[in-house]
Amino acid sequence: MSVRPLPQSIDETLQLLNGAGYVADRSLATVLFLSLKMGRPLFLEGEAGVGKTEIAKVLSQTLDRRLIRLQCYEGLDVASAVYEWNYTAQMIEIRLAEAAGDSDRRMLAEDVFSERFLIKRPVLQALEPDLNGPPIFLIDELDRADEAFEAFLLEVLSDNQVTIPEIGTIRAPEPPVVVVTTNRTREIHDALKRRCLYHWVDYPDAERELRIVNERVPGVRERLAREVVGFVQRLRREDLFKKPGVAETLDWASALTELDMVALDPEAISDTLGVLLKYQDDIGRIEGSRSKQLLDEARAELAAAE
Incomplete structure (x- = not known):
């Protein structure tokens, strides 16, 4: 099988992204190309919903590589992220050895702590060889994990290896393609960032967001797509607890298309704001007269651009 x-x-990188429906700008294509060419992890930072995770998925799809995702969370430990031992199987093996009269403890210890009793979690899986080429290893929302786990990742990102006390060091024959994402709920240590190529994934401008909507929402009406993007672009200028990302724009455009809308109106906005905004305080601030005002401003801006 060819890789x-x-x-x-x-x-070519830009074409690869665009061909998979990911509307990227040249700066992102540049840092992604360099990351792939230099074999360096790609560190993507930005607000939630701007498309950071999707980049790893697109790479997996277009390069026909296995996608291995490590979803980070508070309290994530080595057993969940790297490996753990199959204690039940080990105990059965020990009981069978005792029943058979096998008293060589050293040999038994080597046997029960061998790779066949090892449960491999995402980090170890990412270091394994694959016929299709090194996998895409997505370390998603690293800022949610504790600093202690972040420090552990340094060995993985620096040397493409992990050390298991009972077995030794396991090194990847070829480094995986690593994509690290963070929503910047806390700062990531410089030691980890230095091992990566960095890119800030920002909200797209109106032109690019319109291309994304047209690409990702089949059947959306042209006027509706333009008004949805114009409204969301205006909405992001408001003082909100959580500004809508591209993911919310796509969800909203899809929902309005399902309702057979051809254009926005204040009633439709009021009825569907919960698709776009996820906090009641934000919805309360926007619904009613303020949403109509934003729609009028968006329409005026669209008319001026024509």
């Missing part, structure tokens, strides 16, 4: 080659230029 699908990596893109050989920035333009």
Whole structure:
């Protein structure tokens, strides 16, 4: 089985992303190309919902590589992220050895702490060879994990290896393609960032967001798509607890399309704000006269641009 080659230029990287429906700008394509070319992890930072995780999924799809996702959370430990031993199987093996009269404890210890009793979690899976080429290893929302786990990742990102006390050091024959994302709920230590190429994934401008909506929402009406994007662009300027990301824009456009809307109106906005905004305080601040005002401003801006 042949391994699908990596893109050989920035333009090829841009085509690879766009071909999979990910509307990217050239700066993102550049840092992604360099990450693939140099074999360095890609560190993506930005607000939730701007498309950071999707980049790893697109790479997996377009390069035909296995996607291994490590979803980070508070309290994430080595047993959940790297490996643990199959204690039940080990105990059965010990009981069988005792029943058979096998008294060589050293040999028994080596046997029960061998790889066949090892349960591999995402980090170990990412270091394994694959016929399709090194996998795409997504370390998602690293800022949710504790600093102690972040420090542990340094060995993985620096040397593409992990150390298991009972077995030794396991090193990847070829480094995985690593994508690290963070929503910046806390700062990530410089030691980890230095091992990566960095890119801030921002909210798209209106032109690019319109392209994304047209690409990802089949059947959306042209006027509706333009008004949805114009409204969301205005909405992001408001003082909100959580501004809507691209994911929310797509959800809203899809919901309005399902309702057979051809254009926005104040009633439709009021009825569907819960698709776009996720906090009641934000909804209360926008619904009613303020949403109509934002719609009028968006329409005026669209008319001026025509």
